[in-house]
Amino acid sequence: MSDQSQSLLQNTRRRLAALSDTPYLDAQVLLSHVLGRQRVWILAHPSPSLTPRQRENLAQALLRLESGVPLPYVIGRWEFYALDFTITPHVLIPRPETELLVEKALNWLRRHPARRSCADIGTGSGCIAITLAKHIPDAKILATDISFRALRVAQGNARKHDVEAQISFLGDNLLAGVTQRFDVVCANLPYVPTPALKTLKVYGREPTQALDGGPKGLTVIQSLMEMVPRNLAPGGLILLEIDSSHSLEAARLAQGAFPAAEVRLHADLAGHDRILAIQT
Structure with missing residues (x-):
């Protein structure tokens, strides 16, 4: 795991620490959404380079979370009984x-x-x-x-x-x-x-x-x-x-x-x- 990617995941976790009881998990879910990858991929390859658009999307998502919007509404989906549901x-x-x-x-x-x-x-x-x-x-x-x-x-x-x-x-x-x-x-x-x-x-x-x-x-x-x-x-x-x-x-x-x-x-x-x- 590179320092850069570890910093991305850990910094995201730290931003979410005051907002969630599961900040590390939520950071994985958020990054998988921004990158368009499965969460398991984020854990196995935690050093991706973000495009400018991805960086902007991540920044906007974090701002919405910090304003009190729940994570499922930010990413527009949530898992239930191992099925993926669109959520608004x-x-x-x-x-x-x-x-x-x-x-x-x-x-x-x-x-x-x-x-x-x-x-x-x-x-x-x-x-x-x-x-x-x-x-x-x-x-x-x-x-x-x-x-x-x-x-x-x-x-x-x-x-x-x-x-x-x-x-x-x-x-x-x-x-x-x-x-x-x-x-x-x-x-x-x-x-x-x-x-x-x-x-x-x-x-x-x-x-x-x-x-x-x-x-x-x-x-x-x-x-x-x-x-x-x-x-x-x-x-x-x-x-x-x-x-x-x-x-x-x-x-x-x-x-x-x-x-x-x-x-x-x-x-x-x-x-x-x-x-x-x-x-x-």
């Missing part, structure tokens, strides 16, 4: 916690090969629907979102991953205008309590509409619980991402909507309740 400020940045929801949906679908009708409510970037479609090629998925700007991003990602034939996109408030029944309903809805949201770094940096779950974080989830019984096929599964601060109350809402169902909470890697599963 109109959609929530995909997070590892949501991969747990996807994993549970995939496992259920693989155990039930005759059940292939799915819904992704509040699809955002489309990461849940598209990942399900990529891994279950005969799945048919409805993806809804109240934001038409988000739907355009999701539709673009579906084309990018060649699964647009499997997914229907609908601009709607949850399932308000939907009469179809589904075997699996997935939803990563706004679930952060409003008072807590205003204390988080994401506040004002990612779309508030995709984060704000109301005073207790359950406003949108409760609305879905009132709608979804008519849309779930017998023996179907609902998977909701939730905030650990209201997990028990969310479970009570679910049991009230589906008195005969098995309602379970699943923890994320940090040990916090993160996924609410309703098996009817």
